[in-house]
Amino acid sequence: MSTSQAENITMSAGGRYSLATAGARDVIDGAAPLVVRAIGEVPAAAVKAGVFTMSDMGCADGGTSLGMVRAAVGAVRERFGGAVAVVYTDQLRNDFNALVHIVQDVGGDGVHTLFSATSFYDAILPPGSLHLGFSATAMHWLSGKPCDLAAHVHAVGAAGDEREKFAAQARADWQKILLHRAEELAPGGQLVLVVFCIDGRGRYLGNTGGVNMFAQFNALWRRFVDEGAVTEEEYRAMTLPQFYRTVEEFRAPLEGEGAAAQAGLELLEMETRIVPCPFAADFKAHGDAGKFAEAYIPTLRTWSESVFYGALSTARAEGERRAIVDDFYRAYGDAVRSHPAGHAMDYVHAYMRMRKTR
Amino acid sequence: MSTSQAENITMSAGGRYSLATAGARDVIDGAAPLVVRAIGEVPAAAVKAGVFTMSDMGCADGGTSLGMVRAAVGAVRERFGGAVAVVYTDQLRNDFNALVHIVQDVGGDGVHTLFSATSFYDAILPPGSLHLGFSATAMHWLSGKPCDLAAHVHAVGAAGDEREKFAAQARADWQKILLHRAEELAPGGQLVLVVFCIDGRGRYLGNTGGVNMFAQFNALWRRFVDEGAVTEEEYRAMTLPQFYRTVEEFRAPLEGEGAAAQAGLELLEMETRIVPCPFAADFKAHGDAGKFAEAYIPTLRTWSESVFYGALSTARAEGERRAIVDDFYRAYGDAVRSHPAGHAMDYVHAYMRMRKTR
Numbered sequence: 087m088s089t090s091q092a093e094n095i096t097m098s099a100g101g102r103y104s105l106a107t108a109g110a111r112d113v114i115d116g117a118a119p120l121v122v123r124a125i126g127e128v129p130a131a132a133v134k135a136g137v138f139t140m141s142d143m144g145c146a147d148g149g150t151s152l153g154m155v156r157a158a159v160g161a162v163r164e165r166f167g168g169a170v171a172v173v174y175t176d177q178l179r180n181d182f183n184a185l186v187h188i189v190q191d192v193g194g195d196g197v198h199t200l201f202s203a204t205s206f207y208d209a210i211l212p213p214g215s216l217h218l219g220f221s222a223t224a225m226h227w228l229s230g231k232p233c234d235l236a237a238h239v240h241a242v243g244a245a246g247d248e249r250e251k252f253a254a255q256a257r258a259d260w261q262k263i264l265l266h267r268a269e270e271l272a273p274g275g276q277l278v279l280v281v282f283c284i285d286g287r288g289r290y291l292g293n294t295g296g297v298n299m300f301a302q303f304n305a306l307w308r309r310f311v312d313e314g315a316v317t318e319e320e321y322r323a324m325t326l327p328q329f330y331r332t333v334e335e336f337r338a339p340l341e342g343e344g345a346a347a348q349a350g351l352e353l354l355e356m357e358t359r360i361v362p363c364p365f366a367a368d369f370k371a372h373g374d375a376g377k378f379a380e381a382y383i384p385t386l387r388t389w390s391e392s393v394f395y396g397a398l399s400t401a402r403a404e405g406e407r408r409a410i411v412d413d414f415y416r417a418y419g420d421a422v423r424s425h426p427a428g429h430a431m432d433y434v435h436a437y438m439r440m441r442k443t444r
Numbered sequence: 445m446s447t448s449q450a451e452n453i454t455m456s457a458g459g460r461y462s463l464a465t466a467g468a469r470d471v472i473d474g475a476a477p478l479v480v481r482a483i484g485e486v487p488a489a490a491v492k493a494g495v496f497t498m499s500d501m502g503c504a505d506g507g508t509s510l511g512m513v514r515a516a517v518g519a520v521r522e523r524f525g526g527a528v529a530v531v532y533t534d535q536l537r538n539d540f541n542a543l544v545h546i547v548q549d550v551g552g553d554g555v556h557t558l559f560s561a562t563s564f565y566d567a568i569l570p571p572g573s574l575h576l577g578f579s580a581t582a583m584h585w586l587s588g589k590p591c592d593l594a595a596h597v598h599a600v601g602a603a604g605d606e607r608e609k610f611a612a613q614a615r616a617d618w619q620k621i622l623l624h625r626a627e628e629l630a631p632g633g634q635l636v637l638v639v640f641c642i643d644g645r646g647r648y649l650g651n652t653g654g655v656n657m658f659a660q661f662n663a664l665w666r667r668f669v670d671e672g673a674v675t676e677e678e679y680r681a682m683t684l685p686q687f688y689r690t691v692e693e694f695r696a697p698l699e700g701e702g703a704a705a706q707a708g709l710e711l712l713e714m715e716t717r718i719v720p721c722p723f724a725a726d727f728k729a730h731g732d733a734g735k736f737a738e739a740y741i742p743t744l745r746t747w748s749e750s751v752f753y754g755a756l757s758t759a760r761a762e763g764e765r766r767a768i769v770d771d772f773y774r775a776y777g778d779a780v781r782s783h784p785a786g787h788a789m790d791y792v793h794a795y796m797r798m799r800k801t802r
Contacts, residue, residue, distance in 0.1 A: 202559070
């Protein structure tokens with residue numbers, strides 16, 4: 087992939103990410119027990135100089151993890167008593183101005199809020215300085231896309247050689263993420279990672295029995311080509327640099343001769359969970375298809391819009407590119423309005439907890 | 445003062461601060477030898493776990509301190525060899541999106557860049573975790589203004605009770621800044637603080653023998669009242685929450701029973717320096733008054749514009765407020781164009797180095 091394209095992928099700015107992603111907050115709230123368990127197992131000897139350092143990697147605007155961070159800070163204060171450093175991290179293109187405002191109340195007596203613009207594909211913190219590394223709904227983003235997909239927008243719809251290229255990239259990226267964390271963690275430090283997955287029954291984000299969200303994305307984008315709104319080249323460029331790993335793929339580098347196991351990371355627990363789409367749940371209660379579409383489409387936009395926009399030729403004027411993207415989500419909204427049943431962006435995650443053994 | 449007004453004071457956003465402030469960069473480059481000296485005196489035993497932590501407090505967009513930070517990182521790597529954490533700090537309203545981009549190349553192998561949105565009037569870092577605290581051209585900003593000035597825009601033109609209120613605020617604020625730093629510093633850690641001052645000959649920023657910049661600000665702002673462009677109330681509200689301390693005022697809390705001395709801070713060196721206005725120097729070479737005004741006014745705007753804007757009544761439309769501010773700097777530019785001789789924003793700073801003795 088072109089690096090520049092990866093760098094242009096962002097979550098919605100201006101705090102809109104957390105407003106539109108009540109589901110993502112539910113996902114993180116569900117991880118709070120793992121976080122508290124992790125804090126309970128970090129050995130007191132690991133917390134040098136009385137400062138406990140935790141990170142929230144790929145935090146976007148910080149709004150979805152506020153509850154988890156407060157729970158973690160409370161648990162740390164109760165167990166260790168000393169100061170806590172909370173390091174919010176995301177890539178360089180994140181909206182840090184929104185982030186610092188949204189999380190400003192996390193700081194205060196004994197709690198020091200810091201920010202990093204270093205990607206989790208690099209070393210964020212100094213070696214041995216991290217006690218609890220957390221990340222939710224972020225590490226499905228690959229460091230780049232190995233190829234454009236000829237017939238789909240997402241690797242879940244890829245086949246053959248293209249699929250294998252994505253799987254290989256995902257393997258390399260997962261190992262890279264884990265090795266950087268192994269380096270950052272203090273001995274006895276822990277990781278709680280919540281990552282999109284394909285579960286044991288083949289389910290994944292937006293594909294839990296009803297309409298397949300990515301198939302819908304793809305069908306509409308294909309239709310835009312057929313109607314002449316976008317070119318074949320733009321169709322292919324719309325390839326999400328994401329991969330949903332299986333439980334086996336998550337586990338591989340953490341077992342036996344795996345690189346992460348060799349670096350001292352031990353997998354303590356892993357389970358997959360489905361967190362239901364809050365907008366589809368609301369629709370079941372109110373039954374208003376228009377209202378459903380209006381609430382549902384923004385949550386899809388938060389994470390996909392910058393990729394659709396980036397796929398459009400720069401030969402087009404900026405306004406034209408924006409208009410095509412608007413048309414696309416309008417078309418998705420129309421599909422939801424006319425046949426609302428089955429639309430749902432249920433979240434399917436692997437919840438993992440690991441520790442650094444030495 | 446109203447807290448909300450203090451919170452609205454910002455340096456220019458979008459990276460314009462460092463572009464317009466070549467002089468501020470010269471000021472910081474001049475501090476590099478003190479920084480290198482400080483690093484040379486931090487005891488190896490203070491650098492626990494091999495990580496050396498430095499901060500740049502009040503960094504704005506980070507552009508003016510790039511050279512100093514690189515010199516510091518080099519000195520740390522040479523002396524200690526381990527990892528370096530560089531913590532850029534500024535208040536919540538700073539433009540962090542510009543900052544993270546401007547300093548992105550500071551990070552890399554063994555150098556970890558972090559950001560804090562905590563003011564230097566609060567605890568930025570955990571106790572005992574800082575090895576070198578740096579700040580330049582920032583700590584003249586008070587935590588608030590104790591009163592509006594009836595007949596000037598800056599405390600340098602205040603008298604009587606008003607002046608005493610500002611001096612008292614500056615005393616309390618300086619002590620607060622130092623006590624927070626004493627808490628943050630590891631034993632043997634050092635501070636290099638470069639702060640606007642009034643030197644032994646009564647000189648201060650923009651008042652080094654030629655036109656007094658603040659008198660010029662005040663005269664023009666007064667003229668705006670006389671011409672009916674701004675109200676008497678708006679005139680008074682334009683009171684910069686700044687104070688230029690004398691060497692004696694800087695020294696007071698660091699001596700004898702002073703609170704900072706009691707907290708373990710020792711003043712190692714202090715001198716005042718004048719760094720000449722680069723735009724006035726250019727003018728001497730090229731002699732073009734128009735060109736001078738065009739280069740000079742933006743550097744005044746970077747730090748004063750948000751205060752002038754904030755002084756204007758919110759009953760005015762935003763566009764009207766912007767237009768008045770534009771008119772004001774245009775009037776200043778006209779004054780420079782018609783009588784360029786003597787205009788200069790020479791910087792007058794106290795350069796201080798301190799250490800935490802225990």
